């Protein structure tokens with residue numbers, strides 16, 4: 001029998017999108033399709049990555065260790081110190097992972113114990129990155145969905161949970177900057193979360209893979225490490241930070257990221273990964289060192305996103321409610337109608353793909369017993385296409401939205 005959690009998983013948003021568009025000829029074949037649906041970076045891959053790969057092909061002749069090369073862990077630690085003001089110990093507090101996706105999944109398999117009386121709960125935001133939910137199901141735990149709404153600033157608010165739920169909670173996913181809402185946890189939010197983690201003993205898995213996509217140089221979003229340092233928690237107790245080169249360095253295909261945090265959790269996770277068998281290719285490790293050591297390409301990357309937001313956001317916001325995010329490359333736009341219908345008709349008439357917000361979300365029952373879906377009526381617009389196509393896509397969306405008023 002397969003893992004029973006598999007039957008609890010839901011179709012992935014992009015599979016649902018393909019189904020939604022089945023049989024449609026976009027714009028009657030008259031316009032070139034533009035995809036703002038998938039959050040896949042399209043900017044150039046930095047030169048330092050290509051060079052390091054070319055220079056280190058010979059490294060593939062040996063098996064990599066699960067903990068990675070010490071030089072990679074040192075480069076990550078040095079980057080954390082520059083970025084967050086805290087240098088995790090490269091020997092005990094950092095592990096390379098093959099992108100955050102697999103780590104967001106496998107961490108839960110390793111750190112959650114579903115055999116405890118009453119079962120295990122994992123708290124997550126909705127809308128969300130669906131891996132959080134699948135990881136929870138496959139670990140034999142139950143998700144607790146917390147809605148991100150305009151009213152709560154699109155931030156995870158654990159204060160609505162009962163002490164009973166909190167005491168069953170073993171892990172909380174934080175996504176800051178958030179996909180899809182672009183909201184950022186501030187120091188006060190972190191303080192409240194740390195206090196609850198101290199009280200109830202849950203692990204904080206801080207998904208920070210959009211941390212480098214922000215709009216004002218010198219004003220980077222704070223992360224869990226910065227907050228931990230500000231609170232004197234330099235041991236990173238119960239905190240695991242996840243980040244990767246996918247968005248920062250436009251290299252999603254490299255499959256390179258890291259986890260850093262609480263040394264006892266990292267020790268368990270290293271043991272888990274030894275069996276899991278996902279050591280990083282040594283050539284990719286060399287390329288990752290080069291990428292973490294170089295900030296110039298990241299500054300340029302941000303400049304390109306800034307340019308695209310400057311073009312698209314005012315056009316879109318003039319007809320649909322599409323405010324600037326605090327960070328990330330998404331607009332989380334309230335379209336004022338059924339999000340699936342909006343996305344399907346937009347694709348049919350204009351060839352532009354956006355993702356229906358309800359595909360990233362779930363129905364949530366509120367304290368008063370009512371039910372809501374915080375993704376309903378929203379679409380996620382990923383500003384990932386080439387800069388010259390973003391303006392055209394925004395114009396097409398505007399004209400479409402105007403035609404529906």
Ligand SMILES: Cc1ncc(COP(=O)(O)O)c(C=O)c1O
Nearest residue numbers: 039099100101129179209244246
């Ligand atoms: C919120 C979030 N977390 C994690 C990931 C996975 O990124 P990667 O595995 O490339 O690091 C994504 C990818 O889109 C994401 O949106």
